[in-house]
Amino acid sequence: MNLLPDPDHEQLRYHLALAIAPKVGPSLFKAIVSYSGSPKDFFRLTKGKALKIPRVGEKLLEIQKQESSLIKAADEVIESCSKKGFQIHFSTSSQFPKALKSIEDAPVILFSQGKGDLNPERAIGIVGTRSATSYGKAITKKIVEDLLPYQPTIISGLAYGIDIEAHRAALQVGLPTLAIMGSPLDYIYPAAHRKTAEQLQETGLLLSEYAPGSKMVPGNFPARNRIIAGLSDALIVVEAAEKGGALITAEIAYSYDKDVFAVPGNLQSTYSEGCNQLIKKMKASIYTGPGDIAEALFWSKPGEEKIKKPTLDLSGRDEEEKAILSHLLTKGESEIDLISYATEIPLGILSSKLLSLEFEGVVKSLPGKKFKLLV
Numbered sequence: 001m002n003l004l005p006d007p008d009h010e011q012l013r014y015h016l017a018l019a020i021a022p023k024v025g026p027s028l029f030k031a032i033v034s035y036s037g038s039p040k041d042f043f044r045l046t047k048g049k050a051l052k053i054p055r056v057g058e059k060l061l062e063i064q065k066q067e068s069s070l071i072k073a074a075d076e077v078i079e080s081c082s083k084k085g086f087q088i089h090f091s092t093s094s095q096f097p098k099a100l101k102s103i104e105d106a107p108v109i110l111f112s113q114g115k116g117d118l119n120p121e122r123a124i125g126i127v128g129t130r131s132a133t134s135y136g137k138a139i140t141k142k143i144v145e146d147l148l149p150y151q152p153t154i155i156s157g158l159a160y161g162i163d164i165e166a167h168r169a170a171l172q173v174g175l176p177t178l179a180i181m182g183s184p185l186d187y188i189y190p191a192a193h194r195k196t197a198e199q200l201q202e203t204g205l206l207l208s209e210y211a212p213g214s215k216m217v218p219g220n221f222p223a224r225n226r227i228i229a230g231l232s233d234a235l236i237v238v239e240a241a242e243k244g245g246a247l248i249t250a251e252i253a254y255s256y257d258k259d260v261f262a263v264p265g266n267l268q269s270t271y272s273e274g275c276n277q278l279i280k281k282m283k284a285s286i287y288t289g290p291g292d293i294a295e296a297l298f299w300s301k302p303g304e305e306k307i308k309k310p311t312l313d314l315s316g317r318d319e320e321e322k323a324i325l326s327h328l329l330t331k332g333e334s335e336i337d338l339i340s341y342a343t344e345i346p347l348g349i350l351s352s353k354l355l356s357l358e359f360e361g362v363v364k365s366l367p368g369k370k371f372k373l374l375v
Helices: 009-019 026-036 067-084 134-150 162-173 191-200 220-231 245-255 270-280 290-297 319-331 336-343 347-360
Strands: 087-090 109-114 123-127 153-156 177-180 205-208 234-237 259-262 333-335 363-366 370-373
Touching (some): 009 026, 009 067, 009 109, 026 336, 067 087, 123 134, 245 259, 259 290, 333 336, 336 370
Parallel strands (some): 123 234, 153 177
Antiparallel strands (some): 109 205, 333 370
């Protein structure tokens, strides 16, 4: 088995080492890499240069002194994954989900198990309450069955209720499904879903941002919702109470400019309140059938005339400009550090390119070092 998605073992070691360093979350990790060039280069920076990285202070520079212990910890994670048959994907590798590369708070390390694809052509997230009603379960199954002609990958969170129904419905109709876990891969939670977790690996994946042996804490579950939202081309909320994980996922998907749909429900049902509120606040469209998804995402069935999605004319642009504009076309607006990280364009060159594009009237600078596409 090939454990590494990239042949450069050193790159993985240092990526892991920086990712597991104390107080280095995804956003700071990406800022560090944007300024230093790579995780390994960060450990080689002089103190003066390191302090120029935004949000890197004297205390955080202690990480550089911990290089040997962090590398040792990274090697232990790699060895554990190798023994257990887990794949490791780091954010600059070719196999890392492209859908997550442009999201600021997305994980920089992912662990997976299974034979599925992290970059499916089409992906639909389906979430809902853990206390699903018989109606909610039936609708979930119907949604997956109706989406079958479009051959999407179904993404959910392996939780009780709507999540597990979505996974099982996908397996029944032969669609691949990705289970985004709030626990490490070596700790299936809830245990009652172990059989489904094992079955879905034949065509899909278990996916977690937590290294094997990590402690499972309550905060893991809200955090994994951003991965569900980020990986999905569109998100469907089937049933949700006024508060809960499904609404968190919907809010995150909305903030990522994803298409969000909600199944309307009985006004007297507690588990329809969340969906109805999403629709009322115009943060979700009403889901009435698979045609809603196809229209929003410009999908066509096999044999149908392909629906053309509006595109930005990139002809005559150099490679850097194409990368910048493609990123902004996906995001709408983005911070300069994130643009640099996603496009792998050094900040010096990127600043010059953005200024040129701004003079052209193609992009606009916003407060907070953000840039927005205008065409």
